[in-house]
Amino acid sequence: MSTLVGIAPGRRRKDRLMRGVLAATTLIALVPLALILYELIKRGIGSWSADFFTTDANGNFLGDPGGIKSAILGTLEMVGLATLIAVPTGIGVALYLTEYGRAGRFGSLVRYFVDVMTGVPSIVFGLFVYITLVLSGAGGSGFAGWKGAVALALLMLPIVTRSAEVVLLLVPDSLREAALALGAPRWRVVLRIVLPTALPGLVTGSLLAIARGAGETAPLLFTAAIINGTSFDLSQRMSSLPGRIFADVGQAQDRLVDRAWGAALTLVMMILVLNLLARLVSRRSRLT
Amino acid sequence: MTQSTTRKARPMPTVPTGAPAARMPRERPKPDAAIGRRVIVDDLDAHYGPQHAVRGLSLEFAPNEVTAIIGPSGCGKSTLVRCINRMHEEVPGARATGSVRLDDIEIYDPSIDVVSVRRTVGMVFQKPNPFPTMSVFDNVAAGLRLTGARGGNLREKVERSLRGAGLWDEVRDRLDQPGIGLSGGQQQRLCIARTLATEPEVILMDEPCSALDPIATLKVEELIEELKQRYTIVIVTHNMQQAARVADRTAFMLTGELVEMDLTEKIFTTPGDTRTEEYVTGKFG
């Protein structure tokens, strides 16, 4: 009876070992996630209460420091404004790149600069806006919510553009050509055919950009600043969830730290919901 | 000598129960006058998910012979061949049942290491696929390095394989240049050398010449003629003239089943089954 040529046992061992190592690295990658979520829930949920969401930070160091109402509102307003600026602009630039600028030097230049923007640290965007809008005293006052929104918009823009470009490129050219061959003007092809086909993907990309913008602190530090009290006015200083957390972490006071955890849990929940929405929307896309 | 074979009920071969203990821990050297293994396929079924690609197929590949498998696209010939070196199961959702034996060793036996099987049954693919980041030398040495060969021993074996593939004279001066720098035909012979280096006993070739020009094809066919003296060779081909040129025996497959298998001459001149005759005379496929 014959036998097959054997395998050195060392090879089998090494294979098993490396499989184990790779599995371990995956676990290691996920452990911090589990830990953070656990701590967030454990330490944050205790702060959640009706008061927490309906009162403002009042700057008290002792006693009740107040809740995060204005922080939430501030984030909603600033991120909302940033979205209004960044999403149409971003999609517009992406449209230029896919409909007119696929080849050609101008298109490549734009693409390159958008690429560059994705790598810029968020605090540098804050600096940009600080120098051009705050120092110069544009719009009257120094710090203002809308200026923070502009900084966020700058951050979100390249994200929207890059993902929009990918999605728009997925729209088959045959669709465009068929419409053009029927005599449709290009603007109509874009509006009626390209955009609607790409819509779920565009929404997904925008949602992810919004999730990113909502979590950013650095661009707001010296544009919108961080305040206590209620503020709805975008032309004044404005609070934000990340800003509130940042300010509270720096204080060595238990109740402020508790508030920070509660705010952090709120913020992470918001972002997770946005991510979930993005995923659900992208399932409805016929392109990906 | 097998006659026209269709589904034949055969008793399941007994699993060699002593195999694990008897298996040797080291790679054994190959005698020069080599005898390839006989490959016995018995009632093989292969699926890709719900798709039934090979149906209850039984045949034998005789040692030191070239057997060609012909048939129209999608008839399952590539799948059959990939079941012999257990590459079929690498496709997600794919499975195979039945028996494939090399002489008396059941390769689907759970105690057999699939890595062993693949060393014993070598494969040459349709599209030449030398490792792009490796030199000519490293490509041939790739399989050898897995088993710990090194130094002078390694160089010897590489040279031997390249000679065996008829490529040595053409590449001896550029052994350290990238493998993908060679021409298509040379790349394919490089892949053959790479396969030969691990001293298999069966060589499977899945349409090895379909990506090559006629001259390169001729060279590979000459090579096959030489190689059969030392190995068992199975070649899948859609080119009937090629089968007629190189194969001792030919098997004709249709929709996953074996229709007929016989001496090549007989298949092409006086086939037993009408479907074979229609295919061979070009009525379809």
Add this chain to the structure above:
Amino acid sequence: MEAGSLTDPRGSRSGLGRLPLTQLQDRALRWVLKGLAALILALIAFFFIRLYIEAQPAFAKFGVFGFTFTNNWDVSRNFYGALPLLVGTIVTAGLALAIGVPVAVGAALFVSELAPRQVRGPLTIMVELLAAVPSVVYGLWGVFVLIPKLQPIEQFLSDKLAFLPFVGGHVPGPNYFIAGLILAIMIVPIVSAITREVIATVPADHKEAALALGATRWEMIRMAVLPYSRSGITGAAMLGLGRAIGETIAVTLVIGNAPTIGKQIFDQGYTLAAVIANEFGEAANNPTHRAALIAAGLVLFVLTLVVNGLARWLVRRAERGKVAAPVADIQANAAAAGG
């Protein structure tokens, strides 16, 4: 009829008499979009110039080289040499790479090559969720959970391994190492995502060739997957580096903000990004201080430009001549994951 072809950027030239109105509308769309794109370019150029102008006072006072490489950041004396910041940036980013890249690449390999098909999706989503946690939350967690829990271990290691260079001495809570560790966690999603895309472009041909030669799974990865993906993975690592260099909030909360060059990895330190976030409040009325901070921002900006440029070039090179995954996909993932 020559409708506007996709390759002709000049739009349609009329064949059978297009209405002048639609031509106008087409032109309008084109110019609006082009204007938008040009605006972005102009904006970036403008920002860069303004940044430089505002940083000028600091460069004038200390010289560009002097500012960047002098080891003395002294606010009280209004003297600003950014070397401690530069060193801190490089050390923490280096630590982040050393810890984060092997983990990320390992996870990417596992998910792509070894994990059973059903768990691939969920695992991928979970690794990407790491990117959804905002920087300030990482900082919060770092300050109140990681630092206290790791401090005794770090002290133990610092004592036991004191014979190694850069190790030994008292371990304060916040330090280079913790900052590097948190940065490592933060760059895992982006490095992993891009690595995954890169290894997905390895042609099945080569993997099959390796397996058919009788390679084990790990040997196949080593023979066919890793060599092919080398430059792509390096690019992914560099994109992670770019991210680590620019990260501000998490770092400033856990590095101790000490404007000195620490002697060991468990010392406190400072980074370019952290100093801007930390000192901007007090610099509001001190023009030199403010200029110095903006100059630090400029140095940071240039650093990230260089690193990211190199990274993108590497990833693009890994894509050249391959048919799969357009670079745009990878870049878009990078952008969305926070690159």
